[in-house]
Amino acid sequence: MIHLENVSKVYNNGIEALKNISLDIDNGEFVFIVGPSGAGKSTFLKLLIREEKATFGKIIVSGYDLMKIRRSKIPYLRRKMGIVFQDFRLIAKMNVYDNVAFAMRVIGSPEKAIKKRVKEVLNLVELDGKEKRKPNEISGGEQQRVSLARALVNKPDMIIADEPTGNIDPDLSFDIMKLLVEINKTGTTVIIVTHEHDLVKEFGGRIITIEDGEIKSDEKYPTKYHEKEADKK
Amino acid sequence: MKIFYLIKEGFKNIWTNRMMSLASVIVLVSCLIITGAASLISINVTALISKIGDDDQITVYLDYDLDDLRSIKLGSQLNKIKNIDSYSFFSRDDAIKQYKEVLGSIYESMQDDGNPFGNAYKVKLKDLSQYKKTVDEIKRVEGVSSVSDRSDIAGKLTKLNYFVTIVGSWVVLVLALVTLFIISNTIKMTMYSRRYEISIMKSVGATNSFIRVPFIIEAMVIGLVSGLAAASVICSVYMPVRTAAAGIIGFIGDSTFTVEQIILPTFIAMSVTGILIGLIGGFISIARYLKKEGGEIIGW
């Protein structure tokens, strides 16, 4: 659960990136955040993972009060979320397997559990057989799938993605989105920042538009992918 | 498993940043050698002083031509002086023996013109504050030619020891600061060279204490390696230096510590000091690096 109440963020240079934002995102929602560049979308995500602290207002994420959270607790907040960046953020000298395993190693998981879980998520993102490849030996779409696997490997409550398809070919972008929908079906909240309107139209869900630091619109659309999901139930 | 992973990462850091690591080791080794040398000189000089010094003991020299029988009889005179705690006879033969010991090879090169010493008494006083008065009393006894002066070699050695300690402490302090600076910079550079990884670690929820461990291990290994290297240098130089010193003044030979005696303490002290300096330097730079709030995930 995410709860924002009258949240503003003013950076040190005086730029007010978010102005008096209030919104709730429930568990299991599939949310697109759209808006022009410089609107404050990344700032919004940074507040959620407590990379930045809001200047005013109230933010509750996964039970943590982000205005009061102690610095030593921030890592535990982040273990409840998987973050996907536009530039993949893979470690060049590590192979696919280690890049994913890394996220488990640094939170101190035992090697046996790592082996099992990494295999699982690599299978989910359809990268089995490419474990030994280095990031520069696979395509951009595949790199983003590695990064998605890394975000998923610690079983987060939510996936937060900042323009995950910004650096990859449109047809591969579609695959990434489908994967995110699959992940959402398992109950994981998915929040995607993007400005690819075609994709948003295709997938729908909840669409929050931010412009100039303010919420311009917040609407729910049905889409064929969600309908398909509904059909199955 | 987890700790092996962290140790491996620590060694990787050293390798990634090997030029800086080497520089820190060299500086730290120099610092430790100087510290160690100063300490060893100090403890050996202290040992020498306590051996020679015998501050509460004075030597009462008798007239050269006073024979043994009359010399021994003179003891009853000393007995009458109240401030004398105890006294023992120190014959001219004892004197020449000690002289040979003290001078060692120098003595060998001197001509043996018979025994130049007279008989003497070693006297211990009850109350040192009445030293001057008692010495005057002793001097009045017939047959006493002179009384040893306290401002002798022991006093000089005490001064030397003081000097070594003061100058040594300053040199060590300055070097320790330089070393801390170098080590913390080395660690800072490794952290900087791995900042991308650190930032990914932060984004997936690694705690600061986890992120810290490999860098602490890096700093400790640099400290330990330096400590071991410094101890090896000191121990291998100690023996020839001591032998050379004993060759000039034979007395040094049996009043100072042997290599066997110093080898273990030196290795322990150097390693512990090295590791400590590494740890402190490491903690300083890591704390500074991890302290900044916001903007942890670089380039986002």
Ligand SMILES: Nc1ncnc2c1ncn2[C@@H]1O[C@H](COP(=O)(O)OP(=O)(O)O)[C@@H](O)[C@H]1O
């Ligand atoms: N760390 C920062 N310091 C100062 N200003 C910033 C910082 N990050 C973002 N901004 C400013 O805040 C505004 C919103 O930025 P951002 O949230 O990155 O927008 P978006 O992701 O929608 O493109 C922009 O004007 C940007 O220049």
Ligand SMILES: [Mg+2]
């Ligand atoms: Mg952005």
